[in-house]
Amino acid sequence: MAIVAADSALVHADILSLLNLTLTFLLGAVPVALPAVFAVVLSVGAIELSKKGALVTRLDSIEDAASMEVLLLDKTGTITQNRLSITEPISFLGFKKEDVVLFAGLASREETKDVIDLTVIKYARAAGIDWSAYKQVVFTPFEPATKRSEAIIDRGAQRFKVTKGAPQVIISLCRSMSEEIRTQANKTVEELSEKGYRTIAVAISEAEARDSFRLVGLLPLADPPRPDSKGVIEALKTLGVKTKMLTGDNIAVAKEIARQVSIGDKIYRVSDLKVQSEAEQAKILDEYDGFAEIYPQDKYRVVKLLQSRGHMVEMTGDGVNDAPALKQAEVGIAVSNSTDVAKASASIVLTEPGTRQIIEAIKTSRQIYQRMLTWVINKVSKVIQFVGLLVLGYFWLQGAIISVSGMVLVVFANDFVTMSVATDNVGYTSSPNLWNVKKITLGSLVIGLLLVAGGAVAVVVGIEYFGLKWGELQSYVMLMLVFTSQFRVYVVRERRRCWSSRPGRELLIASTATVIGFALLGVCGIIVPQLTAWEVLFILAFSAALTLSLDLALSLNHIRCLVLNG
Numbered sequence: 001m002a003i004v005a006a007d008s009a010l011v012h013a014d015i016l017s018l019l020n021l022t023l024t025f026l027l028g029a030v031p032v033a034l035p036a037v038f039a040v041v042l043s044v045g046a047i048e049l050s051k052k053g054a055l056v057t058r059l060d061s062i063e064d065a066a067s068m069e070v071l072l073l074d075k076t077g078t079i080t081q082n083r084l085s086i087t088e089p090i091s092f093l094g095f096k097k098e099d100v101v102l103f104a105g106l107a108s109r110e111e112t113k114d115v116i117d118l119t120v121i122k123y124a125r126a127a128g129i130d131w132s133a134y135k136q137v138v139f140t141p142f143e144p145a146t147k148r149s150e151a152i153i154d155r156g157a158q159r160f161k162v163t164k165g166a167p168q169v170i171i172s173l174c175r176s177m178s179e180e181i182r183t184q185a186n187k188t189v190e191e192l193s194e195k196g197y198r199t200i201a202v203a204i205s206e207a208e209a210r211d212s213f214r215l216v217g218l219l220p221l222a223d224p225p226r227p228d229s230k231g232v233i234e235a236l237k238t239l240g241v242k243t244k245m246l247t248g249d250n251i252a253v254a255k256e257i258a259r260q261v262s263i264g265d266k267i268y269r270v271s272d273l274k275v276q277s278e279a280e281q282a283k284i285l286d287e288y289d290g291f292a293e294i295y296p297q298d299k300y301r302v303v304k305l306l307q308s309r310g311h312m313v314e315m316t317g318d319g320v321n322d323a324p325a326l327k328q329a330e331v332g333i334a335v336s337n338s339t340d341v342a343k344a345s346a347s348i349v350l351t352e353p354g355t356r357q358i359i360e361a362i363k364t365s366r367q368i369y370q371r372m373l374t375w376v377i378n379k380v381s382k383v384i385q386f387v388g389l390l391v392l393g394y395f396w397l398q399g400a401i402i403s404v405s406g407m408v409l410v411v412f413a414n415d416f417v418t419m420s421v422a423t424d425n426v427g428y429t430s431s432p433n434l435w436n437v438k439k440i441t442l443g444s445l446v447i448g449l450l451l452v453a454g455g456a457v458a459v460v461v462g463i464e465y466f467g468l469k470w471g472e473l474q475s476y477v478m479l480m481l482v483f484t485s486q487f488r489v490y491v492v493r494e495r496r497r498c499w500s501s502r503p504g505r506e507l508l509i510a511s512t513a514t515v516i517g518f519a520l521l522g523v524c525g526i527i528v529p530q531l532t533a534w535e536v537l538f539i540l541a542f543s544a545a546l547t548l549s550l551d552l553a554l555s556l557n558h559i560r561c562l563v564l565n566g
Contacts, residue, residue: 037375037415041422045368052360053352061347063372064330065314065365066433070306071236071358072299072315074322075247075254078335078355079261080223084119087197090188091217092181100217102129104202107151107164112141116200117149119221120164144248144296144321161205163213168250168293170201173213185215192220193252196260229261232355237262239362240431241314245290246299254292264289270298282309296321303328312432316355317342333358366428371421373433374493377444381492382414382485384448389455389477399470401459406478406528409521413514414485420510424493425502447492447550451484454546458539466538471529475522476539479531482518483543486511491551498551515540 042063046056056062076082089100105124108117124131137159138152148165163170167189171182185201192199197220203213233243245263247254254267266289273281273291282305285291291302296319303325306313314331317323318338323345326332334346336353343349350357386402393401402410455477462468462476489511491498521528522536 034379037419037422038372040419041368041371041375044422045364048364049348049361052364053350053357054361055349055351056347057343057349058347061331062365062368064312065348065361066369067312067435068314068331068362068365069240069242069432070311070313071241071243072302072306072313072325072329073233073243073245073263073355074316074318074335075245075249075257076223077318077337078316079225079229079245079257079263081226082115082223082337084115084198084221084223086119086123087220087222089217089219092185092215093177095216097217098127098129100202100219101127102131103162103204103216104164104200104219105129105131106134106136106153107149107162107202109136109139109141109151114142114149116142116164116221120200120219144319147248159206161213162202163204164200164202164219166248166250167199167201167218170203170213171215174203174215176212177215181215185218188218189250190252192218193250194256196224196253196256197221198223198249198253225257225261226354228354228356232359233262235359236362238430239359241362244285244288246294246302247290247292248294249292251292254290258290266290267292270294278305281305285309286311296325299325300328312434314358316358317346333361363428366433367426369433370426370428370493370495371424373440374424374426374489375418375421377440377447377492378418378485378489379415380440380444381447381451381488382481384445385451385455385484386410386481388448388452389459389481392452392456393459393477401474402477402481403471403474403528406474409518409527410478410481410485413482413518418485418489418510420504420506421489421493423506424504426493427501447488450550451488451546454542454549455480455484458542458546461538461542462535466535468531468535469529472531472535475528475531476535478528479518479522479536480539480543483515483540484547486514487544487547488550491547498548 142149315329332346
């Protein structure tokens with residue numbers, strides 16, 4: 001009976017030892033603070049962006065912005081000022097210039113708040129055009145699908161119809177027009193487009209005769225690029241972002257504006273794109289700098305095709321019809337004058353005119369990525385270090401080399417205290433950032449194994465030189481894990497040498513407080529078995545020297561450049 005009882009006690013002790021080891025292993029290996037850390041880092045980034053004129057409506061879009069490779073820019077109101085001005089009207093078929101302005105004004109309505117309508121009405125009033133004798137009976141506002149507006153007008157007993165819109169659409173409505181006049185009109189539009197003018201055509205017909213429109217003339221509209229557009233696009237190129245322009249204007253206007261702002265001169269007409277196979281469409285979208293004569297519904301298709309080529313896509317938009325494309329893009333950006341629907345669909349909303357904030361959003365998101373990368377590498381290498389020492393200690397010393405209570409303290413110090421990396425002083429890269437799990441794991445493995453080797457040396461010193469008992473050895477190992485983790489942050493936060501940049505104030509305060517606090521825990525014997533001041537100072541100095549030599553080893557073997565960039 002005594003033998004059976006002794007065996008039962010041994011089995012019970014073995015089970016408790018195994019459960020203790022399992023619990024310690026889980027506490028150290030599971031990244032319990034990962035969701036909290038990422039949420040804090042992204043929230044801090046969202047606050048930083050709000051101060052720079054960009055409101056974040058979806059937190060994970062900050063992470064996506066760091067990986068963004070292609071930016072689709074809407075021309076009107078984003079690249080250009082969207083402040084239209086009419087130059088000299090051009091009349092056809094015996095009409096006068098004043099007639100072009102009059103009929104364009106009759107095909108407009110102030111209540112629509114349409115930019116072109118408001119520009120035409122303002123110009124007509126300035127020109128002294130009197131339309132008091134005319135009454136607008138029916139008005140159909142501009143639709144992106146039809147690219148024109150239309151009105152039925154009464155003048156006493158006379159009733160007629162006027163329309164204005166895209167030249168290719170209006171000219172096609174004038175079916176009775178001679179080929180000579182048609183050619184002349186198209187040539188004029190082409191010449192104006194090559195000078196960067198956006199052109200509106202105006203036509204008139206009898207109300208009952210839907211197919212008898214006559215071309216009244218053309219209104220050249222000047223919409224110059226924003227003063228900062230060229231600088232912004234050139235800055236995006238230095239950040240490794242490929243910019244593509246989308247516009248409903250004809251290809252000649254698109255080429256001229258793209259040339260002025262340094263986007264490039266490879267512009268493709270969307271109507272030509274649609275006749276290609278899907279694979280060829282994706283290839284063309286990848287290679288060209290912009291796309292002209294595009295309809296709002298085509299923007300969603302453009303985003304999808306670019307994503308099929310493996311690109312991370314960012315897109316700007318402002319209208320209701322842009323909403324599907326904004327939602328489909330990894331990062332949808334609603335510009336400052338966007339509709340509520342566009343803002344609701346976007347993940348970032350700009351609060352100021354222009355695109356300068358997009359650069360700030362990219363830079364800030366890449367800084368946030370570097371902060372998250374620092375935490376991940378520190379965490380993964382810590383897990384490798386801990387697991388390696390735990391396994392080594394179990395087979396070498398036949399026990400868990402750190403206690404459960406000690407492991408809880410290590411988790412708190414390493415996972416939660418290092419949340420301060422959310423405000424660390426970091427730079428941004430000159431190319432998009434993509435999570436490369438293979439490289440991150442390889443880099444963390446190298447760092448972790450070097451720390452395991454150093455930890456084994458420290459354990460030997462603790463046993464042979466200091467003669468530590470088991471409980472004291474567990475406290476000793478706990479302090480080593482805490483100290484090396486705090487010092488390791490300074491090694492992995494920098495992609496060059498650890499002293500290449502100044503750490504953030506919050507990170508310095510948090511890590512310094514942690515080192516001092518745990519040193520006092522060890523010396524005073526609070527919660528964990530007590531160590532002498534000399535033993536605590538030794539493991540502190542040893543941990544600092546170990547991580548400093550780690551920085552040197554990474555630099556000598558080029559591991560920092562190859563791996564720590566993620």
